[in-house]
Every structure is written in structure tokens, then in C-alpha cells.
Amino acid sequence: xxxxxxxxxxxxxxxxxxxxxxxxxxxxxxxxxxxxxxxxxxxxxxxxxxxxxxxxxxxxxxxxxxxxxxxxxxxxxxxxxxxxxxxxxxxxxxxxxxxxxxxxxxxxxxxxxxxxxxxxxxxxxxxxxxxxxxxxxxxxxxxxxxxxxxxxxxxxxxxxxxxxxxxxxxxxxxxxxxxxxxxxxxxxxxxxxxxxxxxxxxxxxxxxxxxxxxxxxxxxxxxxxxxxxxxxx
Numbered sequence: 001x002x003x004x005x006x007x008x009x010x011x012x013x014x015x016x017x018x019x020x021x022x023x024x025x026x027x028x029x030x031x032x033x034x035x036x037x038x039x040x041x042x043x044x045x046x047x048x049x050x051x052x053x054x055x056x057x058x059x060x061x062x063x064x065x066x067x068x069x070x071x072x073x074x075x076x077x078x079x080x081x082x083x084x085x086x087x088x089x090x091x092x093x094x095x096x097x098x099x100x101x102x103x104x105x106x107x108x109x110x111x112x113x114x115x116x117x118x119x120x121x122x123x124x125x126x127x128x129x130x131x132x133x134x135x136x137x138x139x140x141x142x143x144x145x146x147x148x149x150x151x152x153x154x155x156x157x158x159x160x161x162x163x164x165x166x167x168x169x170x171x172x173x174x175x176x177x178x179x180x181x182x183x184x185x186x187x188x189x190x191x192x193x194x195x196x197x198x199x200x201x202x203x204x205x206x207x208x209x210x211x212x213x214x215x216x217x218x219x220x221x222x223x224x225x226x227x228x229x230x231x232x233x
Contacts, residue, residue, distance in 0.1 A: 007037040010106065010127040014038055017081060033078035041132040042076055043173040045124055046083050048107060049134060050177050053087075058094060060087045061167055061178045063137060068191060070172040071183055072198070083134035086150075086164075092138050095122060103128075120151035159189065 008015045020032040034042070046066070053060045062070055064084035069077040076083070087095065099109045108125040126132040139148040141161060149158045163180035170179040180186045187195045 007035065008041075008130060008132075009037070010041070010130050012129060014041070014126070014130050014132045034076065034080065038132050039076060041126040041130060042083055042134070045107065045126055045132065045134045046085075046172060046177065047175050048105065049085060049124060050175065052098065052101070052105075056094065056098070058087065058091050059164075059167070059178075060085050060136075061164055061180055062086075062170070062172065063180075064190065066134075066172070067170075067179055067183070068187060068195065070170050070177065070179065071187060072196060074171050075173050077198075082132070084137065085134060086137045086139055089138040089140035089151075092120075092122070095136065157190075159186070 015035050015038050017032060021035055022032050049060070052058075061067075062084070063086040065077050065080045065082075066084040069075055069080065096109075102109050102124065106127060108128045110123055111125040111128055111131055120138055122136040122138075124134045124136060137150050137153065139150045141148055146161050147158050148161050148164070149155070163182060163186050166181045167178040168181050168183065169176035170183065171177075
């Protein structure tokens with residue numbers, strides 16, 4: 001049984017998760033999935049950003065749930081709520097300067113602010129009204145260790161720059177988009193050895209250390225939880 005949500009458009013608010021379709025014979029036991037109208041808007045944002053960043057020669061790659069969905073299903077994970085792209089921190093100001101261009105193209109940058117003050121990512125919405133969103137996360141290697149970190153994200157989400165020294169194209173909603181090389185190994189690090197197995201809930205709803213156990217263990221083994229001092233000569 002499928003309980004449908006009312007469709008949204010770029011001129012309306014996006015469908016709230018409370019109104020998302022529920023799959024299963026019992027709505028209380030089933031799991032909610034993004035309605036087709038919202039899926040379409042997410043696809044439009046991702047493909048638009050790919051084309052824009054290619055035009056401006058800005059390096060990006062799919063990350064987190066968006067990368068997982070692209071590799072595993074060729075589309076978004078059904079119960080995910082947004083999209084995730086990563087970029088280098090050096091390009092953040094260039095992205096901000098595209099605000100008017102995005103508005104002219106019918107999209108919206110930063111239509112609402114991050115909930116946490118230390119967040120350093122940018123939200124790209126389908127429109128000023130419709131807040132289907134793709135988060136842009138920014139990474140750098142401020143300690144010159146070869147480990148990329150992102151302001152506002154917990155340490156185990158850091159990763160070796162090896163994975164993005166070369167990018168590969170992976171189909172997402174029928175369009176090739178950029179992803180880290182050695183992609184399956186990267187996903188194993190991000191989501192653990194069972195990353196190929198679909199889950200009914202977003203990892204955000206679980207305890208972070210429990211959910212990202214492999215990443216926490218790896219970070220500890222590398223000493224990433226300690227402050228690294230670099231002596232410049």
C-alpha cells in the first residue's frame with residue numbers, strides 16, 4: 001500500500017517529510033520515501049550544479065548519501081532528504097559569487113541558514129520557495145598531512161586526499177557526475193562493510209559513533225583525534 005503526498009513545484013514549498021509516501025501495509029511500520037516531485041527537483045539541482053561547475057571549471061564530487069545512492073542505485077536513496085556534493089575550500093568564494101547566476105537560472109543559494117553556527121557549507125535550493133536542497137561541503141588540508149577535513153563536520157568524516165586526486169564519472173539520474181576514485185573503498189570507509197545493503201533509516205538518526213564505527217576506529221588509529229603540529233623550515 002502506498003500513501004501519496006501532494007505534489008510540489010518550484011513555485012510551492014517542498015513536500016514535508018511528514019507528508020511523504022509510506023510504503024508498507026501498515027503506515028506506522030512502513031518507511032517513508034521521497035515523492036516523485038521532490039525526486040525530480042533534486043535531480044534538477046544536481047544536474048544543474050554539475051553543468052555549472054563544469055562551465056566554471058570548479059572541481060566537485062558526489063559525497064555521503066548522494067554518492068552511495070549513485071553507486072548502489074543510480075539515483076537518490078529513497079528515504080534520504082537532500083543531496084550532498086563536496087568541493088575544495090579554496091573554491092568557496094567562487095561559489096558564493098555565483099549567487100546571482102543561480103537566481104537568474106531559477107535556483108537559490110542559501111535560502112535558509114545552517115542550524116549550527118560552525119557549519120561552513122552552502123545550501124542550494126530548487127527555488128526561493130521550494131527548499132529541496134543540495135548541501136555543498138568544503139574540504140581542505142590545513143595541516144598539510146594529506147588528510148582532508150571539513151569545518152563543522154566531525155573528525156571521522158575526514159579522508160585521505162588520495163580519493164580525490166583523480167575523479168571518476170558515475171551515472172546519477174541518467175547523467176555522468178564526478179565521484180572519488182576507488183569509489184567502493186571510499187564508500188566502505190564512509191558507511192562500513194555493509195554499505196551495499198539498503199537500510200530503512202538515515203544514518204543521521206542514529207548515534208554518530210555507532211553508525212560510523214569503521215571511520216571512528218580508522219581516525220583513532222591514525223591519530224587524527226590529536227592536534228598535529230607542523231614545523232615549517
